[in-house]
Amino acid sequence: TLGGAIPDLRWRDGRAVLQGGLSMQVFGGYVDVTRMSLAHLFGVAPELGADLSLRGIELAPLTSVFDFG
Known part of the structure:
Protein backbone atom coordinates (compact mmCIF):
# COMPACT_ATOMS: atom_id res chain seq x y z
CA THR A 1 0.00 0.00 0.00
CA LEU A 2 1.28 3.44 -0.89
CA GLY A 3 -0.21 6.60 0.49
CA GLY A 4 0.87 10.16 0.97
CA ALA A 5 0.25 13.81 0.48
CA ILE A 6 2.40 16.50 -1.08
CA PRO A 7 0.76 19.71 0.08
CA ASP A 8 3.61 21.96 -0.94
CA LEU A 9 6.40 21.93 -3.55
CA GLY A 49 17.58 13.21 -0.88
CA ALA A 50 15.13 12.07 1.79
CA ASP A 51 14.79 10.92 5.38
CA LEU A 52 13.59 7.31 5.72
CA SER A 53 12.09 5.62 8.76
CA LEU A 54 11.75 1.82 8.68
CA ARG A 55 9.45 -0.01 11.12
CA GLY A 56 8.71 -3.71 11.42
CA ILE A 57 10.26 -4.80 8.11
CA GLU A 58 10.38 -8.61 7.84
CA LEU A 59 13.87 -9.54 6.68
CA ALA A 60 13.14 -13.03 5.27
CA PRO A 61 10.85 -11.80 2.45
CA LEU A 62 13.16 -8.83 1.82
CA THR A 63 16.26 -10.99 1.34
CA SER A 64 14.44 -13.48 -0.92
CA VAL A 65 13.39 -10.66 -3.28
CA PHE A 66 16.83 -9.04 -3.49
CA ASP A 67 18.94 -12.22 -3.16
CA PHE A 68 21.23 -11.18 -0.32
CA GLY A 69 21.53 -11.99 3.40
Whole structure:
Protein backbone atom coordinates (compact mmCIF):
# COMPACT_ATOMS: atom_id res chain seq x y z
CA THR A 1 0.00 0.00 0.00
CA LEU A 2 1.28 3.44 -0.89
CA GLY A 3 -0.21 6.60 0.49
CA GLY A 4 0.87 10.16 0.97
CA ALA A 5 0.25 13.81 0.48
CA ILE A 6 2.40 16.50 -1.08
CA PRO A 7 0.76 19.71 0.08
CA ASP A 8 3.61 21.96 -0.94
CA LEU A 9 6.40 21.93 -3.55
CA ARG A 10 8.99 24.68 -3.39
CA TRP A 11 12.05 25.59 -5.41
CA ARG A 12 14.79 26.58 -2.94
CA ASP A 13 18.54 27.02 -3.57
CA GLY A 14 18.39 25.09 -6.86
CA ARG A 15 16.44 22.20 -5.33
CA ALA A 16 12.83 21.06 -5.56
CA VAL A 17 11.77 20.49 -1.94
CA LEU A 18 8.60 18.53 -1.17
CA GLN A 19 6.75 19.27 2.06
CA GLY A 20 4.75 16.36 3.44
CA GLY A 21 5.63 12.71 3.18
CA LEU A 22 4.85 9.24 1.92
CA SER A 23 4.10 6.06 3.83
CA MET A 24 4.52 2.65 2.24
CA GLN A 25 3.55 -0.75 3.61
CA VAL A 26 6.21 -3.21 2.45
CA PHE A 27 7.49 -6.61 3.64
CA GLY A 28 5.13 -6.65 6.62
CA GLY A 29 6.23 -3.25 7.93
CA TYR A 30 6.29 0.41 7.05
CA VAL A 31 8.62 2.86 5.32
CA ASP A 32 7.96 6.54 5.98
CA VAL A 33 9.63 9.06 3.66
CA THR A 34 9.95 12.73 4.67
CA ARG A 35 12.01 15.79 3.70
CA MET A 36 12.33 14.73 0.06
CA SER A 37 14.33 16.97 -2.24
CA LEU A 38 15.60 16.78 -5.79
CA ALA A 39 18.64 18.70 -7.04
CA HIS A 40 20.07 19.01 -10.56
CA LEU A 41 16.71 17.96 -11.96
CA PHE A 42 17.75 18.42 -15.60
CA GLY A 43 21.46 17.70 -15.10
CA VAL A 44 23.54 14.66 -15.95
CA ALA A 45 23.17 13.16 -12.47
CA PRO A 46 20.01 14.25 -10.60
CA GLU A 47 20.32 13.92 -6.81
CA LEU A 48 17.46 12.66 -4.63
CA GLY A 49 17.58 13.21 -0.88
CA ALA A 50 15.13 12.07 1.79
CA ASP A 51 14.79 10.92 5.38
CA LEU A 52 13.59 7.31 5.72
CA SER A 53 12.09 5.62 8.76
CA LEU A 54 11.75 1.82 8.68
CA ARG A 55 9.45 -0.01 11.12
CA GLY A 56 8.71 -3.71 11.42
CA ILE A 57 10.26 -4.80 8.11
CA GLU A 58 10.38 -8.61 7.84
CA LEU A 59 13.87 -9.54 6.68
CA ALA A 60 13.14 -13.03 5.27
CA PRO A 61 10.85 -11.80 2.45
CA LEU A 62 13.16 -8.83 1.82
CA THR A 63 16.26 -10.99 1.34
CA SER A 64 14.44 -13.48 -0.92
CA VAL A 65 13.39 -10.66 -3.28
CA PHE A 66 16.83 -9.04 -3.49
CA ASP A 67 18.94 -12.22 -3.16
CA PHE A 68 21.23 -11.18 -0.32
CA GLY A 69 21.53 -11.99 3.40
